[in-house]
Amino acid sequence: MKKFNVVAKSVRKIDSLSLATGKPMFVADLKPADSLYVKALWSPHAHARIVSIDVSEAEKMPGVHCILHHGNVPRVVHTTAGQGFPEPSPYDSFLFDNKVRFVGDRVAAVAADTPEQAAAAVKAIKVVYEELPAVFTIDDALKPGAPVIHDEPEAHVPIPVPYEPQRNLAARVAMDVGDVEAELKAADTMLDREFYTDYAHHCPIEPHIVTAHLDVDGRVIVTTSTQVPFHVRRIVAQVLQIPVRRIRVVKPRIGGGFGGKQEVLLEPVVAMFALRTGRAVHWKYTREEEFVSSRTRHPEKMRIRAGVKKDGSISALALDCCTNSGAYGAHALTVVCNSGSKILPLYRSKTIHFVGESAYTNLPVGGAYRGYGATQSTFGIDCMMDELAEMLGMDPLEFRRMNTIRSGETSPVFRALGEGKAGVEQSIGSCEMEKCMKLGAREIGWKKRGRWQDKKGRFRRGIGMASLMQGSSIPEIDMGAATMKMNDDGSFNLLVGATDIGTGSDTILAQIAAETVGCDVDKLIVYSSDTDTTPFDVGAYASSTTYLSGMAVKNVAEKVAKQIAGVGAAMMECKPKEIDLRDNCAFGPDGKSVTFSGNRAALALWVGPVPNWRDFLAYHAQVAAAFLRTFLRSGGGHVDRQGARPALCRSGGLRHGSEPEAGRGPDRGRRVERNQLCVDGAVSLQFTRADAQSILRALQDHVHAGQAGAEDHSGPQLRKRVARTAQRAFPKFASTARSPASPTPSTMPWAFVCAALRSCRMPFGKRFKNARADNKRADAADDIE
Amino acid sequence: MNIQFTLNGKLRTAEVEANTKLADLLRELGCASVKIGCNEGACGSCAVNVDGRLINSCLTYAGQVNGRTVETVEAIGSLDHPHPIQDALVEEGAIQCGYCMPGVILAAKALFDKNPSPTEEELAVALDGQLCRCTGYQKIESALRKLASEARS
Numbered sequence: 001m002k003k004f005n006v007v008a009k010s011v012r013k014i015d016s017l018s019l020a021t022g023k024p025m026f027v028a029d030l031k032p033a034d035s036l037y038v039k040a041l042w043s044p045h046a047h048a049r050i051v052s053i054d055v056s057e058a059e060k061m062p063g064v065h066c067i068l069h070h071g072n073v074p075r076v077v078h079t080t081a082g083q084g085f086p087e088p089s090p091y092d093s094f095l096f097d098n099k100v101r102f103v104g105d106r107v108a109a110v111a112a113d114t115p116e117q118a119a120a121a122v123k124a125i126k127v128v129y130e131e132l133p134a135v136f137t138i139d140d141a142l143k144p145g146a147p148v149i150h151d152e153p154e155a156h157v158p159i160p161v162p163y164e165p166q167r168n169l170a171a172r173v174a175m176d177v178g179d180v181e182a183e184l185k186a187a188d189t190m191l192d193r194e195f196y197t198d199y200a201h202h203c204p205i206e207p208h209i210v211t212a213h214l215d216v217d218g219r220v221i222v223t224t225s226t227q228v229p230f231h232v233r234r235i236v237a238q239v240l241q242i243p244v245r246r247i248r249v250v251k252p253r254i255g256g257g258f259g260g261k262q263e264v265l266l267e268p269v270v271a272m273f274a275l276r277t278g279r280a281v282h283w284k285y286t287r288e289e290e291f292v293s294s295r296t297r298h299p300e301k302m303r304i305r306a307g308v309k310k311d312g313s314i315s316a317l318a319l320d321c322c323t324n325s326g327a328y329g330a331h332a333l334t335v336v337c338n339s340g341s342k343i344l345p346l347y348r349s350k351t352i353h354f355v356g357e358s359a360y361t362n363l364p365v366g367g368a369y370r371g372y373g374a375t376q377s378t379f380g381i382d383c384m385m386d387e388l389a390e391m392l393g394m395d396p397l398e399f400r401r402m403n404t405i406r407s408g409e410t411s412p413v414f415r416a417l418g419e420g421k422a423g424v425e426q427s428i429g430s431c432e433m434e435k436c437m438k439l440g441a442r443e444i445g446w447k448k449r450g451r452w453q454d455k456k457g458r459f460r461r462g463i464g465m466a467s468l469m470q471g472s473s474i475p476e477i478d479m480g481a482a483t484m485k486m487n488d489d490g491s492f493n494l495l496v497g498a499t500d501i502g503t504g505s506d507t508i509l510a511q512i513a514a515e516t517v518g519c520d521v522d523k524l525i526v527y528s529s530d531t532d533t534t535p536f537d538v539g540a541y542a543s544s545t546t547y548l549s550g551m552a553v554k555n556v557a558e559k560v561a562k563q564i565a566g567v568g569a570a571m572m573e574c575k576p577k578e579i580d581l582r583d584n585c586a587f588g589p590d591g592k593s594v595t596f597s598g599n600r601a602a603l604a605l606w607v608g609p610v611p612n613w614r615d616f617l618a619y620h621a622q623v624a625a626a627f628l629r630t631f632l633r634s635g636g637g638h639v640d641r642q643g644a645r646p647a648l649c650r651s652g653g654l655r656h657g658s659e660p661e662a663g664r665g666p667d668r669g670r671r672v673e674r675n676q677l678c679v680d681g682a683v684s685l686q687f688t689r690a691d692a693q694s695i696l697r698a699l700q701d702h703v704h705a706g707q708a709g710a711e712d713h714s715g716p717q718l719r720k721r722v723a724r725t726a727q728r729a730f731p732k733f734a735s736t737a738r739s740p741a742s743p744t745p746s747t748m749p750w751a752f753v754c755a756a757l758r759s760c761r762m763p764f765g766k767r768f769k770n771a772r773a774d775n776k777r778a779d780a781a782d783d784i785e
Numbered sequence: 786m787n788i789q790f791t792l793n794g795k796l797r798t799a800e801v802e803a804n805t806k807l808a809d810l811l812r813e814l815g816c817a818s819v820k821i822g823c824n825e826g827a828c829g830s831c832a833v834n835v836d837g838r839l840i841n842s843c844l845t846y847a848g849q850v851n852g853r854t855v856e857t858v859e860a861i862g863s864l865d866h867p868h869p870i871q872d873a874l875v876e877e878g879a880i881q882c883g884y885c886m887p888g889v890i891l892a893a894k895a896l897f898d899k900n901p902s903p904t905e906e907e908l909a910v911a912l913d914g915q916l917c918r919c920t921g922y923q924k925i926e927s928a929l930r931k932l933a934s935e936a937r938s
């Protein structure tokens with residue numbers, strides 16, 4: 001392997017000390033002092049037509065500068081999804097509409113001198129609604145005769161994909177390989193299961209926040225907490241009907257996104273206010289608005305059928321799933337498509353069937369969220385794998401190993417499923433899944449796992465595994481670009497469109513550039529994501545920045561390195577290809593060298609007879625190749641002193657999910673704000689903070705009961721207590737686990753426990769103490785192994 | 786009402802309303818390190834030290850600090866002379882988006898000031914109220930653990 005000097009080494013994250021010293025780096029820190037503040041009027045109804053809206057009184061209130069509503073803004077249909085153009089999401093949204101489609105939909109917005117004045121004016125807006133029947137579940141939404149959520153004539157898809165708003169179908173994608181039904185019949189063992197995953201919210205610690213002002217030329221400068229600055233510029237131009245050149249989008253430091261900020265929601269409103277008032281305008285969501293009126297992970301309902309042969313090979317795999325898109329179709333198609341394309345290829349199966357649909361309902365809106373659809377179906381498919389192994393009497397690890405795709409292989413799914421079009425033929429270039437499983441099994445002590453039925457005693461420990469696959473970058477669609485120039489002192493400016501949202505991409509890209517031109521990483525001055533000065537990049541999504549933008553940086557740095565070598569060669573009178581760049585120097589063939597800077601003879605300042613080389617400037621754009629990552633989360637299910645911890649990182653956060661309460665009382669459709677924690681795409685817990693400690697205790701007992709779960713063989717007392725807690729905390733799951741129709745002795749409770757642990761984002765100290773105490777108890781029990 | 790308090794070593798006076806939150810006042814006075822993540826006491830990103838005790842400034846009225854001493858991250862370290870806690874977190878790679886960090890750093894400092902070599906458990910309790918969405922906490926913990934064990938040896 002190539003020896004690296006800068007990459008593959010640990011370096012200090014280039015912005016981390018500034019962050020640690022609390023420098024003003026976020027949108028809230030950068031807003032002009034005299035900004036106006038925005039507050040929005042949110043719909044109190046799940047589905048209603050706005051008969052009239054009267055802002056006359058509100059407009060007269062003190063401090064109010066401007067009020068926007070459907071009656072005074074252009075009606076431009078668009079999607080809020082920050083995706084490559086033309087977007088694969090339906091055009092079904094307006095800046096403001098004459099209809100509201102969920103509790104928390106935007107009705108009007110006020111800009112005033114202070115947030116309090118804006119809030120008071122919002123209260124003074126008089127709206128007459130005509131309530132319409134609403135739907136809340138996937139099944140109800142797709143029933144014939146269901147209320148139509150998008151009955152406006154403008155709703156359409158910009159690319160030719162299935163879209164039937166008249167029956168609330170926001171998206172549909174399907175594929176078939178071979179005759180699944182026949183293989184299911186012919187299989188030695190057949191399994192047919194349904195799974196459901198719930199809402200979850202991204203919970204970035206910094207909520208959505210935007211500031212906009214006009215510069216001296218009347219251009220709108222939008223400073224925003226976004227993952228997709230270039231998509232923001234395009235969509236703001238589209239919605240406000242002004243040319244792209246009149247907009248500049250700046251991304252400062254971002255307090256986390258996790259997909260939630262791959263959405264262009266607040267920016268057009270704030271930009272419109274800036275244009276109308278000529279003032280700086282600022283809008284920050286409250287934490288409650290963040291939950292209700294931003295985006296969520298799509299809940300998904302799936303039916304999975306699988307057929308296996310006695311020898312353990314999978315002969316049929318069928319996935320029929322439908323996501324609840326909520327009131328708008330942002331990312332509807334691509335998320336559900338990834339539910340198939342990012343998980344089905346992981347397992348070799350002779351026949352494959354996939355149908356993914358997305359239904360409009362009168363609930364908060366789904367969007368991009370880490371994993372992007374793969375998370376949801378991974379939950380179902382992985383539970384199935386455990387069950388299938390169990391039914392065959394096979395070790396689940398061995399069963400997976402046998403059926404997992406390997407290096408050099410391909411899957412028909414790659415070609416069949418793209419994002420809104422056919423996919424791209426791909427084969428697995430390298431895949432260390434087998435090694436990964438082996439290592440994981442060794443580290444975790446898989447051999448000690450044993451049969452759950454044989455475990456005895458009050459406290460038990462279990463080991464589980466999950467395997468999953470992700471893709472990165474969208475082949476032939478995504479792109480990144482970089483510009484690089486050398487300065488007189490041998491430092492380099494690296495301008496990238498790539499969007500560091502806390503991921504560290506600025507540092508990674510600096511490392512790649514430094515490695516390529518042979519300098520230290522601190523010689524790189526990185527500036528990212530400013531639509532005026534940095535080149536285009538799709539933004540921070542699909543885990544693609546290192547691969548995609550990184551390749552652009554590598555290419556641009558190679559061009560600069562070539563120029564440096566040229567000058568170095570001229571200085572040392574040798575051939576450019578004899579030059580070796582490292583340690584901030586150009587080395588010649590005879591051991592001579594010149595430094596990039598530092599003395600008068602340095603390369604960066606050298607004036608020689610070499611035409612055009614003194615620019616040291618290059619630009620490179622990169623269109624993505626296909627990248628596929630497969631990896632194994634072997635630690636995810638290990639319940640031990642450390643076991644619960646790794647999984648916590650993804651689900652941590654404030655009240656992580658909140659679930660709409662469907663169809664009950666006058667509040668139907670309202671998202672209920674409770675202390676509710678929600679697993680990434682698995683199960684949601686609902687409890688008050690006061691209950692948290694006792695539930696955690698019971699859960700940990702449950703955990704130590706290991707795979708026995710709800711069918712525990714130990715004392716009836718424990719069983720009852722666990723069942724009660726489980727039922728209270730996980731209503732859906734508990735009933736699945738107990739249902740006679742789903743005779744799932746070990747895996748369901750097991751998945752439940754993993755999910756539970758993952759979701760237990762207890763406050764630090766308590767979690768620690770409880771875990772410690774319970775581990776001691778577990779250690780005391782003699783049946784740990 | 787008029788209040789007077791010591792902010793990062795300097796005596797400050799401010800005219801505040803009865804319902805002005807400390808977090809808003811501090812930000813107005815130029816302390817950009819005071820982050821507001823939830824404005825309801827849940828996340829700890831607005832935490833500051835008042836008379837050496839960690840409090841959530843979004844749940845504190847400005848009037849309550851009259852006559853007291855308030856410390857924010859601005860005062861405890863700079864780019865050239867970072868506080869050992871800041872240095873440890875940077876070195877360990879514990880800072881991702883960094884939005885939660887001022888709170889985490891002040892929580893750690895409130896503890897280390899009293900107890901330079903806290904146990905793991907004491908650390909955990911001190912960081913109880915600080916939510917971080919990015920890191921998964923492991924690196925924050927290990928950075929501070931290292932610092933604590935350095936102090937012991």
Ligand code: FES
Nearest residue numbers: 822824828829843
């Ligand atoms: S902003 Fe004060 S605790 Fe979250």
Ligand code: FES
Nearest residue numbers: 882883917918919
């Ligand atoms: S580093 Fe992002 S929230 Fe802590």
